Amino acid sequence: MDKAIQWISDNQELLLSYLINIVIALLIFVIGKWVAKLITGALRKVLKHKNVDNTVSSFICSLTYGLLVLIAFIAAISHLGFNTTSLVAIVGAAGLAIGLALQGSLSNFASGILLITFKPFKAGDFVEVAGKSGIVEEVHVFSTKLRTPDNKTIIVPNGAITGSSITNFSTKDTRRIDLVIGVSYDANLAETKEVLTRVINNEERILKEPAPTIGVLELADSSVNFAVRPWVKSSDYWPVYFDLLQTIKEELDNAGIEIPFPQMSVHINQENTDES
The missing domain is CATH 1.10.287.1260 (Helix Hairpins)
Structure with a gap:
């Protein structure tokens, strides 16, 4: 010391x-x-x-x-x-x-460069990437930050984004709503189509062009399925989607047209035996 x-x-x-x-x-x-x-x-x-x-x-x-x-x-x-x-x-x-x-990190870095260069989406776009959906908030060097509709943050590696398909729901001004409405086989198909057409025509947010499509889609196991495909502005997609489902259900009920649902019928066979 x-x-x-x-x-x-x-x-x-x-x-x-x-x-x-x-x-x-x-x-x-x-x-x-x-x-x-x-x-x-x-x-x-x-x-x-x-x-x-x-x-x-x-x-x-x-x-x-x-x-x-x-x-x-x-x-x-x-x-x-x-x-x-x-x-x-x-x-x-x-x-x-x-x-x-760290090949994965370098791949993410290179992917970040590609995303910035080719810009398949921008901040504010609603996208589906690498199996995740949300609004793009930021693109960083190695990852992209998304905000989900329920306000959660998802960090997606850039390599996973460029290595899979990218669906951008915000690039177009209009979107098509695809509904499948099933009715009973006993229902009058002409009347059903008339009800569905009336509902579509009464919804002001539905675009006149392109014209909506309404027709029989398939003869399913327990229902006749109608395809209802109107076009709306991208910003109106979900509000119109929810409102249409409710209105169609109400109007079909008012017209007495049944919407079938899965049911199970149980038959009991009882045998009578004589006592000896």
Whole structure:
């Protein structure tokens, strides 16, 4: 212990120099991160002012922030006396090894570039990707953030998105509602079609063009199924969908047209035996 204290006493200036360098290096890194946030925030405002899509803006800002933090880290360790040339070589070798170990992450990164370049969707679009549905909020370097209709957040890896089909429900102004309405085999088909047509014509949110389709779709096991396919504005899809189902049920009931439902008939055969 005495030798350690003596060594510290003899090397106070050297230790103080190291301590100052460490403190300065930490300050460089902390200030670098602060500057990175500042620059990223300013860049985000500029992109917003230029009306750049939120998806593209979020991606560029995330990438810029990561690069600036990396520069701050290299500057900090350079101040400590590390040879940054050797460090770059080490980082390159380590990057190769990490790249092989993190092929999935690199795939997500490349997929993020593709999503930004080809833009199959943008922020605010309602999409179905990789088996998940929701409103696109942000596209990051490695993943895309969705908000579900019940206000849950889903983070989907970009690789999973580009590796599967993408359904974008927001690219078109109009959508077709596909309803299948089953009625009893005893029902008058002409009267049924008349009721369905009246319901469609009375709904003001249904578009006149393209014209709605109403007709017998199939003769099913227990019902005659009608296809009811009107067109609406994309924003009216679900409100009209729900209202149509309710109105059709009510109007068919008023017309005395039965909507069949699964039933089970049980027949009991009782045998009478004579007592001997």
